[in-house]
Amino acid sequence: MYTETQIISNSNDELVVNVGPQHPATHGVLHLVITLQGETIKKVEPHLGYIHRSIEKMCESLTYRQFIYASSRMDYLSAHINNHACALAVEKGMQIEVPQRAQYIRVIMDELTRIASHELWWGAMAMDLGAFTPFFYAFREREKITDIMEETCGARLTMNYMVPGGVMTDIHPDFQKKVKEFIELFKSKIDEYDELVTGNIIFQNRTKGVGYLSKADAISYGCTGAVARGSGVSCDIRKLYPYDIYDKVVFDEILETEGDSFARYMVRMREMRESVKIIEQLIDNIPEGEHQAKTKAVLKLPKGDFYTRVETARGELGVYIVSEGATTPYRIKFRSPGFSNLSALDQMARGGKIGDLMATMGTLDLVIPDIDR
Amino acid sequence: MFIKEYITEIAKATKSLWTGMRLTGHYFIRLKTVITEQYPDNRDTLKMAERFRGEVTMPHDENNQHACTGCTACELACPNATIKVITKFELTPENKKKKALDTFVYHLDMCTLCGLCVDACPTGAIQMGQNFEHSVYDRSTLTKKLNKPGSKIREGVE
Ligand code: SF4
Numbered sequence: 088m089y090t091e092t093q094i095i096s097n098s099n100d101e102l103v104v105n106v107g108p109q110h111p112a113t114h115g116v117l118h119l120v121i122t123l124q125g126e127t128i129k130k131v132e133p134h135l136g137y138i139h140r141s142i143e144k145m146c147e148s149l150t151y152r153q154f155i156y157a158s159s160r161m162d163y164l165s166a167h168i169n170n171h172a173c174a175l176a177v178e179k180g181m182q183i184e185v186p187q188r189a190q191y192i193r194v195i196m197d198e199l200t201r202i203a204s205h206e207l208w209w210g211a212m213a214m215d216l217g218a219f220t221p222f223f224y225a226f227r228e229r230e231k232i233t234d235i236m237e238e239t240c241g242a243r244l245t246m247n248y249m250v251p252g253g254v255m256t257d258i259h260p261d262f263q264k265k266v267k268e269f270i271e272l273f274k275s276k277i278d279e280y281d282e283l284v285t286g287n288i289i290f291q292n293r294t295k296g297v298g299y300l301s302k303a304d305a306i307s308y309g310c311t312g313a314v315a316r317g318s319g320v321s322c323d324i325r326k327l328y329p330y331d332i333y334d335k336v337v338f339d340e341i342l343e344t345e346g347d348s349f350a351r352y353m354v355r356m357r358e359m360r361e362s363v364k365i366i367e368q369l370i371d372n373i374p375e376g377e378h379q380a381k382t383k384a385v386l387k388l389p390k391g392d393f394y395t396r397v398e399t400a401r402g403e404l405g406v407y408i409v410s411e412g413a414t415t416p417y418r419i420k421f422r423s424p425g426f427s428n429l430s431a432l433d434q435m436a437r438g439g440k441i442g443d444l445m446a447t448m449g450t451l452d453l454v455i456p457d458i459d460r
Numbered sequence: 461m462f463i464k465e466y467i468t469e470i471a472k473a474t475k476s477l478w479t480g481m482r483l484t485g486h487y488f489i490r491l492k493t494v495i496t497e498q499y500p501d502n503r504d505t506l507k508m509a510e511r512f513r514g515e516v517t518m519p520h521d522e523n524n525q526h527a528c529t530g531c532t533a534c535e536l537a538c539p540n541a542t543i544k545v546i547t548k549f550e551l552t553p554e555n556k557k558k559k560a561l562d563t564f565v566y567h568l569d570m571c572t573l574c575g576l577c578v579d580a581c582p583t584g585a586i587q588m589g590q591n592f593e594h595s596v597y598d599r600s601t602l603t604k605k606l607n608k609p610g611s612k613i614r615e616g617v618e
C-alpha cells in the first residue's frame with residue numbers, strides 16, 4: 088500500500104519510502120516503492136509506465152521501412168543495435184541476402200555503440216556512488232564515438248542507419264582511419280578507467296558482496312546481458328545464435344561467477360576490451376561491394392511470424408513480428424532486456440541496506456525508455 | 461597477525477586512493493587535454509559533419525530551379541506525416557497536362573530527422589541541412605515552405 092510521495096509507516100515498524108519518479112539515481116522516470124525496516128530493505132517494488140509511448144502499437148501503423156526508426160527510441164544508448172534487430176527481422180521475413188560489406192559495417196557499428204553505451208554506464212555508475220569525475224572521462228571518449236557516428240550516419244544518438252537489406256549510406260571515407268585512431272586511444276584510456284574506479288577501495292567495498300543474484304535466480308527472472316553473465320549464466324546471443332558475421336570473429340564471452348555488483352561491473356569492463364578486439368579484426372577487412380541489397384520500394388512480409396534476437400549493450404533484445412502479408416506489421420512485440428533485468432532488483436536488494444540500493448541499481452544499467460517502451 | 465593484516469589493508473586502501481588522485485592530478489595540470497567546446501562562442505568556426513541531419517532542405521540552383529517532380533514519394537516514406545506535397549497540373553508545350561510541385565510543406569516541429577524522405581526521393585530534390593539551431597519563439601514559424609517563391613523544376617528532371 089502506498090500513496091504518492093509520502094513516507095508511511097505501518098504497524099510492523101516498516102517504513103515505505105518512494106524513490107522517484109524523479110530521482111537522480113534512477114536515470115529516468117522510474118518509481119521505486121521501497122519498504123524498509125530500519126535501514127534494511129524488505130521489499131522493492133518498481134512502478135512503471137511513466138514514459139510509456141506505446142511504441143509497439145505505433146509500429147503497427149508504420150511500414151517495414153519506417154518502424155525501424157521507432158526502435159531507436161527504446162534503448163537510446165544502443166539505438167544502432169535495436170535498429171539492427173529490426174532490420175534482421177524484416178530480412179528474415181523477406182529472405183534478403185545482406186551483402187558482406189553491409190554486415191561488416193553493421194557489426195563494427197554495433198560494437199562501437201556497445202563501447203559508447205558501456206562508457207556512459209561506467210560514468211553514471213561511478214556518479215551514483217558519489218564519484219563525479221569519471222563521468223567526464225567517460226564522456227571524453229564517448230564523444231569520439233559519437234563524432235564517428237555523426238560523420239557516417241548523420242546523427243549522434245538515434246542513428247537510423249539500418250535499412251532492410253543493409254545500411255543506408257556507405258561509410259564515410261575517413262571512417263576506417265578514425266575508428267583505428269579511436270581504438271588506439273581507447274586502449275590506453277580503458278586502463279585509466281581501471282586505475283580510477285576499479286581499483287578504488289571505496290568502490291570495491293561498496294560493490295563487493297552487495298546485490299547478490301544467484302545463477303538460478305538470474306535464469307528464473309529471465310535476466311540477460313551483463314546481469315546474467317555476472318552470475319555465471321552463459322547468454323551472449325552473439326556467441327550462442329550468431330547473426331551477421333559474429334560467427335567469423337574471435338572473441339570471448341565474458342563470464343563472472345560471483346553474482347554481486349562488482350561481478351556485473353567487471354563483466355562490462357571486460358566486455359569493452361572484447362568489443363575492441365572485434366573491431367580490430369574487422370576494420371581492416373571490410374570487403375568491397377554493395378552496402379545495400381536491392382530491395383523493392385514497398386516491402387511486404389509474407390504471412391507468418393518472425394523472431395530475431397540480438398545482443399544489445401544491456402542484454403537480449405527480441406523482435407517478434409506477426410505479419411498478415413500487408414505492408415505494415417499486424418503485431419510487433421519487443422522483448423527488451425531492461426524489463427527483465429529490473430524484475431530481479433527486488434531479489435538483489437532484499438536484505439541489503441538502502442545505501443547499497445543505488446550501487447545495485449547502477450550495475451543493472453537501466454534505461455527507462457527501454458523498460459516502458 | 462591481525463595487526464599486520466589491518467595495517468596492510470590500510471596501506472593498500474590509501475594507495476588505491478592515491479592512484480586515482482594521481483590521474484586526476486595528471487589532467488589537472490595539463491590544460492592541453494581540456495576538450496570542452498565553448499559552444500555559443502565558437503559558432504563561427506563550428507563545422508558540423510557533412511552528413512549531419514539537422515533539417516530537410518530543398519536546394520535551388522542559381523536560376524531558382526529545384527529538382528522536385530511532386531511525386532510524393534517522400535511524403536509516403538515519412539513516418540510522422542511531416543511532409544505535405546501539394547501538386548498542381550501544368551501544361552507542357554505539347555499541350556499535355558503534367559503534374560508539378562505547387563507547395564512543399566515541411567513541419568519541422570514534427571520531424572524526427574530520420575532521413576527516410578531523403579533516401580526515398582528519386583531525383584535527389586531534398587537534402588538534409590546542417591543547421592541545428594531551430595529554437596524559435598513562435599511555433600508556427602516551424603512550418604516551412606521549402607520551394608522558393610517563383611521557383612520551377614529544373615529542365616530534364618523527370
Ligand atoms: S527526416 Fe524523417 S521525419 Fe523528417 S521529414 Fe524526412 S522522413 Fe519525415
Ligand code: SF4
Nearest residue numbers: 528529531532534581
Ligand atoms: S522531394 Fe523528391 S520524393 Fe518528394 S515529391 Fe519531390 S521529387 Fe518526389
